[in-house]
Amino acid sequence: MTTVEHNRSLFGNLAGALAQLRAPGEGSSLLVAILLGVTLLMSAANLLLPAESPLYVSTYTITLMGKYLCFAMLAMAVDIVWGYCGILSLGHGAFFALGGYGMGMYLMRQIGDRGVYGNPDLPDFMVFLNWQELPWYWQGMDQFWFALLMALLVPGLLAFVFGWLAFRSRVTGVYLSIMTQALTYALMLAFFRNEMGFGGNNGLTDFKDMLGFDLQADGTRVALLMATALLLALTFVASRAIVQSRLGRVVVAIRDAEPRARFLGYRTEGYKVWLFVYSALVAAVAGMLYVPQVGIINPGEFSPLNSIEVVVWVAVGGRGTLYGAIVGALLVNYAKTRFTAVMPDGWLFALGTLFVVVTVLLPKGLAGLLQRGRTTDAETRGENNTGEVSAGDAPAEPITGEARA
Amino acid sequence: MNVTAQARELLRRDTTWPFLVPRQRAVDVSHQVILYVEGLSVSFDGFKALNDLNLYVNDGELRCLIGANGAGKTTLMDVITGKTRCDSGSAWFGRNIDLLAHDEAAIAQLGIGRKFQKPTVFEAHTVYTNLELSLKGSKGAWSALTAALTGEQRDRIDRVLETIGLVNARYQLAGALSHGQKQWLEIGMLLAAEPRLLLIDEPVAGMTAEEAERTAELLTSLAGEHTVIVVEHDMEFVRSIARTVTVLHQGAVLAEGTMDQVQNNPDVIEVYLGEDA
Ligand SMILES: Nc1ncnc2c1ncn2[C@@H]1O[C@H](COP(=O)(O)OP(=O)(O)O)[C@@H](O)[C@H]1O
């Protein structure tokens, strides 16, 4: 072996050892800290400061932030299947919306007789349709716990059945993406129909309170934001644990060489189905948190375009890194808010342009930019080929022979 | 057994539930033969890739399969490993396991490892992780969630790293390896799984002469403990490792024997000279 080679492998081993020391990734913990810290500060600034104070954060901003965090969670859900397993889902909006409808049904039932028609049991739109009694699938939705359960169960089950059928038949790539689009589109058409019993194209809205708290009150808004931030942090930590476990490594292996994984004895379709179900559940949680904050859920949330937008967020942030998906969602949505204020009709063009630019110039998104910076640092220190091992969310190395010796 | 007794049986803490115990059946090689392939036929849109092929491989043997491009060598491996369904025929692993009744994952878990013609490793993972994922053991999603390497498994990985000469590359991303190193890593991945039978498709394609020589050494050292079937075009290489050679032609076995026997076989000479002419 030449000296150069020797040095290279020596540094390779060193870098590996370093990589396991810094596990589980200080960058990720930083993200959780910032997320929770900013949320707390904003909440305090909203509740404790007078409206005249320059540091006062308006309730509008609080709700906007809560909405962004829901989108961040949705983006993370998409990244888990797309970035880590190569399943490009263009239908995750469906799971988000189903979670949202579950929460919406609960909020609808909380209105009670305060609706326009004053019917204690039936939501307004049902009275309007001359329905005499609550459909069976609305039963029990006035119970918070039951509604939560259903809002998870239904999207989870749908993801399971869809995933089981698609992955078992070994549908991959573009065909799978088209199927996910079809899924969300079909649901959109179904939910548009009045007879479905979900309020037709108006959807569910005019919510009054949640768990007895007035949804318009500042305190409730702040609590919802905090709950969203907390759940985002929790799902982030859980997802990180999953992608860093051996399961996560198998999933990446499936992404890159599925036949190889199969011939090593892995039933890859099983892995894909469970990952897809987990991802759908995260999306559903995001939807459940979204609805009380924006105050409405309608079939537009099933629109295929929505799901495609999520993919752009992930691409911008950097797929295959969880924090990348979160950052991407926050940045693009902030840009969207700003942009639509100036040029309401131009957003789709801007989004399209952004996608093209990112795909061409930054195939690994902003996170890739960050990693490239770090890799260059590493290279100047003489490390070769190992830059990506220590970067970002890369799975931690197992403890090895050297470490024990 | 009544219901309570059944329930009590299920709740016993000192045993694993019967339906969770893997049905690992050891392969029965009491007749010294580990692979029986009989009357195998596969056709693609009417084209017979395998045509009534018979092949018997002894336990611990190193067998070389040769044949022109398109002779059906890869297709044969596809059938044995459960990737391709055959039209007729049978394939048995030992005397007791019907390979045609299992899927790819099950066949891999039975102890048949396969190296692809084009080297295929998990490029985004390190060499070490590639081997970790290949280890024999439970391959289910739930157990993978909490799986951690035992000391024994780490030793196993270290030994494989030594065997394939990649000790110093253990933390390199597999995607950054040279072509030859990828071939070795893939062989190492098979070894980590502790298979009984190794199917190796064109291991020295794209290797330098020196690398090919090391690969030949590696494969010969594996025979005995494992059964190895190697597909190769490189006659030099085949000569250096083979004890028994099977020649495939148009989806059927044309000749079988030692390298010398095969090279002097009139059928083989005719086919090869016919093609050369
Ligand atoms: N999936 C397939 N569909 C159609 N034809 C195939 C398929 N796989 C293999 N073949 C054909 O079967 C024949 C045998 O191929 P193969 O087993 O790959 O040959 P070898 O590995 O001996 O070079 C070739 O003519 C090939 O074109």
Ligand SMILES: [Mg+2]
């Ligand atoms: Mg071939």
